Amino acid sequence: GAGVSQSPSNKVTEKGKDVELRCDPISGHTALYWYRQSLGQGLEFLIYFQGNSAPDKSGLPSDRFSAERTGGSVSTLTIQRTQQEDSAVYLCASSRWTAKNEQFFGPGTRLTVL
Amino acid sequence: DAKTTQPPSMDCAEGRAANLPCNHSTISGNEYVYWYRQIHSQGPQYIIHGLKNNETNEMASLIITEDRKSSTLILPHATLRDTAVYYCIVRVEGGGTSYGKLTFGQGTILTVHP
Numbered sequence: 001g002a003g004v005s006q007s008p009s010n011k012v013t014e015k016g017k018d019v020e021l022r023c024d025p026i027s028g029h030t031a032l033y034w035y036r037q038s039l040g041q042g043l044e045f046l047i048y049f050q051g052n053s054a055p056d057k058s059g060l061p062s063d064r065f066s067a068e069r070t071g072g073s074v075s076t077l078t079i080q081r082t083q084q085e086d087s088a089v090y091l092c093a094s095s096r097w098t099a100k101n102e103q104f105f106g107p108g109t110r111l112t113v114l
Numbered sequence: 115d116a117k118t119t120q121p122p123s124m125d126c127a128e129g130r131a132a133n134l135p136c137n138h139s140t141i142s143g144n145e146y147v148y149w150y151r152q153i154h155s156q157g158p159q160y161i162i163h164g165l166k167n168n169e170t171n172e173m174a175s176l177i178i179t180e181d182r183k184s185s186t187l188i189l190p191h192a193t194l195r196d197t198a199v200y201y202c203i204v205r206v207e208g209g210g211t212s213y214g215k216l217t218f219g220q221g222t223i224l225t226v227h228p
Contacts, residue, residue: 035218
């Protein structure tokens with residue numbers, strides 16, 4: 001079956017612009033996660049959804065970052081007024097709501113802020 | 115979640131077993147040991163996880179010491195495609211608002227050479 005998909009695969013934007021990153025989880029996976037990976041910080045957790053609600057937003061670095069999930073499926077991560085330090089690969093993962101919590105990751109969106 | 119310590123890099127000859135160690139001396143009784151890997155330019159991939167018993171699946175074996183303070187991931191017959199960064203993660207399985215969060219360290223860069 002299809003895995004986790006993300007779009008766009010690459011995004012180049014100018015400082016100060018807003019960007020939206022999309023994640024399509026595996027069908028039937030109720031849990032969805034966003035991470036980002038940058039050279040200086042490694043792989044860090046941003047936010048996780050269970051259905052359409054987000055019990056844990058502890059990793060969002062600032063109020064310029066927000067995410068939503070609708071219909072228990074697609075999620076959008078929005079970064080407002082992008083800064084150069086936002087440049088990173090943004091990864092999405094999904095899992096079934098089971099104790100095993102095996103997370104399936106998408107290929108990521110590479111964001112470059114000029 | 116408990117902190118883990120892994121060697122920054124390891125080498126392995128193709129066809130030989132790769133043994134990747136991980137120290138987690140502050141692990142709690144309800145925390146599991148998870149292993150993920152990340153091949154270059156791809157999202158992380160789940161490998162295996164366990165609590166206290168040794169585990170084996172089609173990808174690898176996980177050996178956890180009796181005191182649970184350390185573990186070893188074994189790839190029995192390493193191939194060139196196993197070259198990746200391997201992450202050892204300790205976390206509680208199930209429940210709580212931090213349920214979805216995977217905390218990645220720096221991992222071990224495994225290089226499999228011909």
